[in-house]
Amino acid sequence: MALPAVAWLVLFMVVPCLIILTYAFLTRGLYGGIEYTLTAENFQRVIDPLYAKIFLTSVRIAGLATLLAILIAYPAAYAICLAPKRTQPLLLFFAVLPFWSNYLIRTYAWIVLLNREGLINNLLRWFGYQGEPLALLYSEGAVITGLVYNYLPFVILAIYSSLSRLNGELLEASRDLGASRVRTFFRVTLPLTMPGVAAGGVFVFVLSIGNFVTPALLGGGRFQMIGNLVYDQFLTANDWPFGAALGMVLIAIMIGLLFLQAALRRASAAKSRRPLMADALRTKLTGRTILVLVFGFLYLPIAVLVLLSFNASGLPTTWSGFSLRWYVSLASNSDILHAAWNTLVVAIFATLIATVLGTMLAIGMETRKRKSTALEALAFAPMVIPDIVLAVALLTLFSRLNVTMGLSTIIISHVIFDLAFVCSVVRARLKNFDFSIVEASRDLGASSFTTFWRITFPVLLPAIIAGALLAFTLSVDEFIIAFFTSGAGRSSITLPMQIYSMIRFGVTPEINALATIVMGVSAAALLLSQWLNKEQMTR
Amino acid sequence: MKTSVKLRLAGLAATAMVLSAGTALSADLVISNWAGYMAPDIAETFKAATGLTIEVVNHATNEEIMGKLMAGQGKGYDVVFVSSPFAHILNGQGLLEPLGPEKVPNLKNLYPQATKLAFDPGNTYAVPYAWGTTGLCYRSDLVEGTPDSWSYLLKPPEALKGKITMLSTDRWLMAAGLLYKGYSVNEKDPAKIEEAKNALIEAKKGLLAYDDTTFFSKLVSGEASLVQAWDGWCNYGIAENDKIKFVVPKEGSDLWIDTMVVMKNSEHKEAAIKFLDFILEAKNHAWAASNIFYEVPNKPAMESLDPELIKKYPTMGVSPETLVKYEELQDLGEAQRDYSRAVSEIKAAN
Structure with missing residues (x-):
């Protein structure tokens, strides 16, 4: 089962990355580039208190973001599970919808909210606040807020996919045996959903550590995440050997942390407790209030983003009157529309391939008799390899092999990290899967094909859907790998590439207009299909 | 039955998507520039003047396009816009095609100061676009x-x-x-x-x-x-x-200088050099000055500017003598x- 995914990862990730990572032992040429002189100097440079300090700061920021995201996502996922079965997919969809807009303009929306002359400060003044405007931006808090915001839906998806398989009868049994609600939660629900919590936590952590837009814009460049440091060595300093050495050490530490986390989880398997959750429960917030709060948080910047699409001025963060001009100019901007189309093609195909391969990999890994350390590391690596390393590695490989680059090579590259995320979500659901029912099915004479479609697949479906949504959302927003693997032509430009290239002369509200339309149309299409289904069923 | 129709439709849609996304009209030239740094109708005016078609792609920063050119040996690109230190590195890596006044006649339009820049005296591998x-x-x-x-x-x-x-x-x-x-x-x-x-x-x-x-x-x-x-x-x-x-x-x-360079791996060098020459024509080069308010090192282009513009944006009136006093x-x-x-x-x- 795991073979196709393993082949994909070895061919498109391990091989090219090994080529790049060997640069760590070589010397930087006078004009950048590589000189084939062996040296250990790059690793000596890595051992520098400065880089350790940057690493620890990013671990702290990413760690806090992870903790907060889990604390918000758990009740939200719980509340979604309490909703009627039919509305659950709808709620999940609306949780990820804001993230089909673009990362950059979502971040601009946060600036509009938080800056000294921004909406929140103006609102405070309007309520009679007299003092100095609050300095909400350019702080660690702002960076963490931005990270939690952007990665929250991923945690909700991961926790939902392991929560929704929770057996109602099990909870009832616990209650019947006299356990209180709180006790049931801590002794039954939480331990059973820990795999989902862990998977979601890993997502926030690894994505935060590699993030550079949020620290640059919301942190005012005052903070630097470790992923950014690697990026700078490759692109700004043009020092590939040192970048490779830093990247290698980072990947090793992250994989080490993964095994440490797994070992800790095994050691404390049933005893995991989160006292903070108890408080959240004791306040007796109903599911609905939680959903309103979480969705309010998710859609607050989206409201700003939509508002800015009607901004008369072209400045990304300053309001200056109502206008429809950006919708008009969008309609005739074939560049943006074409890029949006390409993005959709890439995201759909990458998601399809990654969902199949990732699910197969997950099943393969969970049904193995003995855990394979190499396989664990392989399935985790795509999430922690710094984007720039993968981007440079893939371009080097494709170019050496004289592959014609375009949308197909972007898709190949996106599948690499997409499949790792899918695999992780599906595995979280498989963790407590009782494989004896598969055996039972086989004993009763069902073929393995029938068994898969009738037994395994239905159980996995929510996780597969969650994984696919996650992969799609990641692909839609991915910039640096797409830029490097897209070839040179116009025909393979994706929307994030188009948007980032506008940075120098201003990202115009045309992009906000496009995001508004994309989100509006997706929401309308989904609601319509739901309504049609309902009509059909009641007939 | 219903599923199979759905499946077939999905298959059809998928094929259509790949096909429509894959149809690249192969142009004579691929040019990478920052978005909005050239006239939006440059492809049409260039085609009218030379009969050659161009495809303009965009990069966000010098650093990104540099990384891409280095990892891919510049394959696929013909003309690229980068700032002078980056042009200098690309040339040092042997990735650039030699230029010079005999190949690019319109270099004569540049201010003398712009032909003697320390990073590339004589414009041997880079043509200044804005400074x-x-x-x-x-x-x-x-x-x-x-x-x-x-x-x-x-x-x-x-x-x-x-x-x-x-x-x-x-x-x-x-x-x-x-x-x-x-x-x-x-x-x-x-x-x-x-x-x-x-x-x-x-x-x-x-x-x-x-x-x-x-x-x-x-x-x-x-x-x-x-x-x-x-x-x-x-x-x-x-x-x-x-x-x-x-x-x-x-x-x-x-003193910062944004330049145009031609890639050594370009398969359309002659057309690429024609493009450089086309940009250096006064009326084409003046576009950047009058629309995005960057000074261009082109004498006739700068002399053609509306005096009102210089009044509103004083940096547009800074003389080349003053500019080159700043350190490259x-x-x-x-x-x-x-x-x-x-x-x-x-x-x-x-």
Whole structure:
């Protein structure tokens, strides 16, 4: 089962990355580039208190973001599970919808909210606040807020996919045996959903550590995440050997942390407790209030983003009157529309391939008799390899092999990290899967094909859907790998590439207009299909 | 039955998507530039003049396109727009096609100063497209007097504390510190780099943010009062608010040059050079000056500008004699690693 995914990862990730990572032992040429002189100097440079300090700061920021995201996502996922079965997919969809807009303009929306002359400060003044405007931006808090915001839906998806398989009868049994609600939660629900919590936590952590837009814009460049440091060595300093050495050490530490986390989880398997959750429960917030709060948080910047699409001025963060001009100019901007189309093609195909391969990999890994350390590391690596390393590695490989680059090579590259995320979500659901029912099915004479479609697949479906949504959302927003693997032509430009290239002369509200339309149309299409289904069923 | 129809439809849609996305009309030339840095109708006017078709693609930063050109040996690209230190590196790596006045006749339109630039005298591998300097862009209604020294950034008066931004790209961030200390923007002495670094760490306390992309918008909203800015970008702020002004500090500044280069691996070098020559025609080159308010090093183009424009955007009237007095940014070679480490340390300081 795991073979196709393993082949994909070895061919498109391990091989090219090994080529790049060997640069760590070589010397930087006078004009950048590589000189084939062996040296250990790059690793000596890595051992520098400065880089350790940057690493620890990013671990702290990413760690806090992870903790907060889990604390918000758990009740939200719980509340979604309490909703009627039919509305659950709808709620999940609306949780990820804001993230089909673009990362950059979502971040601009946060600036509009938080800056000294921004909406929140103006609102405070309007309520009679007299003092100095609050300095909400350019702080660690702002960076963490931005990270939690952007990665929250991923945690909700991961926790939902392991929560929704929770057996109602099990909870009832616990209650019947006299356990209180709180006790049931801590002794039954939480331990059973820990795999989902862990998977979601890993997502926030690894994505935060590699993030550079949020620290640059919301942190005012005052903070630097470790992923950014690697990026700078490759692109700004043009020092590939040192970048490779830093990247290698980072990947090793992250994989080490993964095994440490797994070992800790095994050691404390049933005893995991989160006292903070108890408080959240004791306040007796109903599911609905939680959903309103979480969705309010998710859609607050989206409201700003939509508002800015009607901004008369072209400045990304300053309001200056109502206008429809950006919708008009969008309609005739074939560049943006074409890029949006390409993005959709890439995201759909990458998601399809990654969902199949990732699910197969997950099943393969969970049904193995003995855990394979190499396989664990392989399935985790795509999430922690710094984007720039993968981007440079893939371009080097494709170019050496004289592959014609375009949308197909972007898709190949996106599948690499997409499949790792899918695999992780599906595995979280498989963790407590009782494989004896598969055996039972086989004993009763069902073929393995029938068994898969009738037994395994239905159980996995929510996780597969969650994984696919996650992969799609990641692909839609991915910039640096797409830029490097897209070839040179116009025909393979994706929307994030188009948007980032506008940075120098201003990202115009045309992009906000496009995001508004994309989100509006997706929401309308989904609601319509739901309504049609309902009509059909009641007939 | 129903499922199979659905499946077939999905298959059809998928095929259609790949086909429609895959149809690339192969153009004679692929040109990579920053978005919005050329006339939007450049493809049409070029085709009318030469019969050649072009495909314009965009890059976000010098750094990204550099990385891509280096990893892919520039394959697929014909003409690329990059700033001068990057052109210098590309040439050093042997990735650029030689140019010069005999190949590109319209180089005669350039100001003499633009043909003698230190990074490439005689325009042997790069053609200057736009040039300018870095200075302080400020709200004259929020700043008292004229902030005509780098010390306004590094030792700001009390009233400006927390209302200042500096550029975050390593060379310009370091330039502010080096110029404040009275050193060259290409300083290679580790002790002097260290001094500049310490001054910049000290200055971080009075800073709102490091910002390369939205600083002019911060000035317009009033969130910042004084920002380190490239002259052309300050003009975007001026376009929105006429209280915004630009000054070059008295200690001096850098001269930046954005250039056009032809890739050695290009399969259409002749057409690529025709394109360079086309841009250097006065009326084509004037587009950048009159539409995005960057000075271009083209004499007849600059002379054709509307005097009103220069009145509104004073940086457009700076003479080439004045510009070339500022110091050109040069590739640092080995010293680059000291700059990178210094910038990492500044960004990581509390």
